[in-house]
Amino acid sequence: MTQRKRIVAGNWKMNGSLELINQFAETIKTDLYPNVEVIFFPPSPLLSAMAGKGFNTGAQTVSEHDAGAFTGEVEAKLVRELGCKYTLIGHSERRTLFAESDAVLVKKFAKAQQVGLTPILCVGETESQRDADATEQTIATQLNAIIDKLGVACLQNSVIAYEPVWAIGTGKTATPEQAQSVHKFIRDLIASKDAQIAATLPILYGGSVNDSNSELLFAQPDIDGGLIGGASLKPDAFSTICASAVGNV
Numbered sequence: 001m002t003q004r005k006r007i008v009a010g011n012w013k014m015n016g017s018l019e020l021i022n023q024f025a026e027t028i029k030t031d032l033y034p035n036v037e038v039i040f041f042p043p044s045p046l047l048s049a050m051a052g053k054g055f056n057t058g059a060q061t062v063s064e065h066d067a068g069a070f071t072g073e074v075e076a077k078l079v080r081e082l083g084c085k086y087t088l089i090g091h092s093e094r095r096t097l098f099a100e101s102d103a104v105l106v107k108k109f110a111k112a113q114q115v116g117l118t119p120i121l122c123v124g125e126t127e128s129q130r131d132a133d134a135t136e137q138t139i140a141t142q143l144n145a146i147i148d149k150l151g152v153a154c155l156q157n158s159v160i161a162y163e164p165v166w167a168i169g170t171g172k173t174a175t176p177e178q179a180q181s182v183h184k185f186i187r188d189l190i191a192s193k194d195a196q197i198a199a200t201l202p203i204l205y206g207g208s209v210n211d212s213n214s215e216l217l218f219a220q221p222d223i224d225g226g227l228i229g230g231a232s233l234k235p236d237a238f239s240t241i242c243a244s245a246v247g248n249v
C-alpha cells in the first residue's frame, strides 16, 4: 500500500490572536505526532508570529497577481518569503463570500506553485447539490477546472481538501463512509489521468471535524488527514485530533 503524507491543517479563518498563538505553543508539541505534518493557517497578520513559534504555516488565500496596486491583497511571493509552505485555494468561503470563480482559482493555484507554495485545493458540494445527487459532478467540475487548464501534473505538488459545504461549521459531519466514498471518487478521477499522482496525493477531509470524530474519519483508506476549522482554535481538542492522525500511518 502506498504511504501518503498525513496532514492535519488548522484553518483559523478570521479568528485568533497573539495570545492564542502562545497558548498553542504551550500545548502543541508537533514532535509528538510522528509522520503527521501539522500546519496552521492563521490570518495573514499572524503568520510571522506563528512561524516564530516553530509551527508550519500556510496562508488562507493568496492573490493571483504579482506585486502592484491591489489594495488589501496578499502577494503569494511574500507569503513564501515569510516561511509559509502552503496556501489554501478555493475554500468554500472564498468561493461564496468573495465570489472566487474556478477561473480565478486556476490563476491562484498556478501563482502559488510558481512561487514555491503547495496549494491545498478545497472542493465540496452544497447541501442542495448533494440532495440532487450532484455531489460527484460538482467535485469533478471543480477538479477538472484546474486539471484542464494546468494539466494533471500540477497535482504532483498539491493537496486536495474535500469539504462538503453543508458540514462546514454546522456540526453536521459527513459520516466516515460518506467522506470515504467522495475521497475515493476524487482519487479514482485523478487516477484515470495519472495513477502515480493519484496514489501519492494527500486528500484531507474538512467539515465539523472534532476530537470525537477524527479517529474514525482518519481511519478511512482514502482520508489522509483533516482541514479543521472551529476545533483548530482549541489547543486541547486540536492536539487530540493531531494524535488521532498518527494511528493510521
Ligand SMILES: O=C[C@H](O)COP(=O)(O)O
Residues within 6 Å of the ligand: 011, 091, 163, 167, 168, 169, 170, 171, 206, 207, 208, 209, 227, 228, 229, 230, 231
Ligand atoms: O477550513 C476548515 C473548514 O471550513 C471546516 O470548518 P469547521 O471545522 O469549523 O467545520
